Amino acid sequence: MDLVLINLIDGLVTGLLLFMLSAGLTLIFSMMGVLNFAHASFYMLGAYFAYQISTYLGFWMGLLIAPLLVGVLGALVERYGLRRVHQYGHVPELIFTFGLALLIEEAVQFVWGRDRVPYEIPEVLEFTAFTVSGFAIPAYKVFMLFISVAIFILLLWFLTRTRVGLVIQAALSYPRTVEALGHNVPLVFMGVFGVGTALAGVAGVIAGPVLSTFPGMAFVLGSIVFVTIVIGGLGSLSGALVASLLIGWLTTFAKSYNVRAEDLLNAIGISTPENLDESLWRDLWTITSPQIADILPYILMVLILVFRPHGLFGKRDA
Numbered sequence: 336m337d338l339v340l341i342n343l344i345d346g347l348v349t350g351l352l353l354f355m356l357s358a359g360l361t362l363i364f365s366m367m368g369v370l371n372f373a374h375a376s377f378y379m380l381g382a383y384f385a386y387q388i389s390t391y392l393g394f395w396m397g398l399l400i401a402p403l404l405v406g407v408l409g410a411l412v413e414r415y416g417l418r419r420v421h422q423y424g425h426v427p428e429l430i431f432t433f434g435l436a437l438l439i440e441e442a443v444q445f446v447w448g449r450d451r452v453p454y455e456i457p458e459v460l461e462f463t464a465f466t467v468s469g470f471a472i473p474a475y476k477v478f479m480l481f482i483s484v485a486i487f488i489l490l491l492w493f494l495t496r497t498r499v500g501l502v503i504q505a506a507l508s509y510p511r512t513v514e515a516l517g518h519n520v521p522l523v524f525m526g527v528f529g530v531g532t533a534l535a536g537v538a539g540v541i542a543g544p545v546l547s548t549f550p551g552m553a554f555v556l557g558s559i560v561f562v563t564i565v566i567g568g569l570g571s572l573s574g575a576l577v578a579s580l581l582i583g584w585l586t587t588f589a590k591s592y593n594v595r596a597e598d599l600l601n602a603i604g605i606s607t608p609e610n611l612d613e614s615l616w617r618d619l620w621t622i623t624s625p626q627i628a629d630i631l632p633y634i635l636m637v638l639i640l641v642f643r644p645h646g647l648f649g650k651r652d653a
Contacts (some may be wrong), residue, residue: 341470342587348476350583351483352542356556357563357575358490359534362527365570368425369417369528372432375557376439377532381405381539382548383447386454394457402536409532413525436553444550454548479541486537487576494572503527562636568649577647582632589628 360374384404385397392400412435420431456475464474494500506513506523514520539552546552563582567574639646 338591340467341472342591343584344467344472344476346584346587347580348480348483348583349587350580351480351487352538353556353559353563353583354576354579355483355486355538355541356535357560357567357579358487358572359531359538360560361564361567361570361572361575362490362534363531364564365572369421369428369432370425370561371531372429372557373412373436373439374432374532374535375553375560376436377405377409378535378539378542378556379443379548379550379553380408380439381536382454382543382552383443383452383539384536385540385543386447386452386548389454398537398540401540402533405536405539406529406533410525410529412532413528417528418521418524436557440550440553447550449550451547451549454543456544475545479545482537482541486534490534490572559632562632564646565636566632566639566646568646571646571648574646574648582635585631585635586628589624589631592624594624595622 356375356378359377360371363369363371363374381401384401385394388397388400416435417428417431420427460473460475460478462474463471464477465472494503502513502518503523506518506520513523543552546555559582563578564575566581567576567578
């Protein structure tokens with residue numbers, strides 16, 4: 336029971352961190368219909384900007400300033416790059432954002448090098464928040480959890496309870512009507528893109544000390560972000576949250592419990608083949624859950640696409 340509780344906490348932290356990264360991409364897609372391949376690169380920039388700022392001003396100033404810098408950079412990318420490409424359709428958008436991701440990665444390597452940078456957890460949070468039957472829960476994990484929940488609540492409040500949020504939602508479905516009412520829709524688009532990239536920057540700032548800050552960090556999480564929004568439903572913020580938590584718990588429990596494929600298949604009535612000595616059958620029947628933990632989200636995505644193509648909560652087909 337204690338191990339279950341530990342896994343629930345770890346999966347919750349992982350899921351909420353993934354939500355912070357996927358929320359920005361979901362917001363951009365729901366508003367603009369753009370699948371931003373460079374989104375994880377802005378996450379990486381958030382970590383590197385925070386590291387550089389923290390060397391002079393400390394971690395907390397990095398947490399405050401780095402997402403703002405990433406958001407401004409994202410807004411400029413939309414204004415002077417993506418907006419010009421948007422009129423030509425989705426394929427040029429994908430090529431543009433893919434090229435931007437490569438450009439950002441090369442720029443990061445040029446400025447900070449190819450090795451990991453020493454971006455560490457702040458000393459004030461280097462202690463154990465509480466223990467569960469001898470298992471220590473670091474204070475930084477609790478901090479990550481609270482930041483993630485606060486961002487979700489703030490984002491939900493902003494989109495549903497403020498005038499600007501209502502304009503954003505109206506511009507999603509009726510852009511011409513909103514523009515006819517006197518609102519600057521292109522400016523709204525630029526702001527949404529900036530906020531979306533800033534959210535990725537926040538995720539990078541708080542994940543960098545834990546997951547390591549290195550030039551390949553965007554590649555590590557880049558694909559899983561798209562898996563998350565496909566499972567949750569393209570354009571659905573609540574879907575992104577549910578999918579993020581589901582993936583976090585799924586991978587955490589799979590890595591913690593050494594479940595053999597043979598035991599699982601036998602439990603559902605599939606008996607072990609007589610010719611188990613053959614290499615193919617032996618390999619399949621002896622696979623354990625930790626070995627396939629990292630590909631389980633992709634398997635789940637395939638199943639979602641087969642049985643519910645628009646995702647769990649989405650309105651657009653994935």
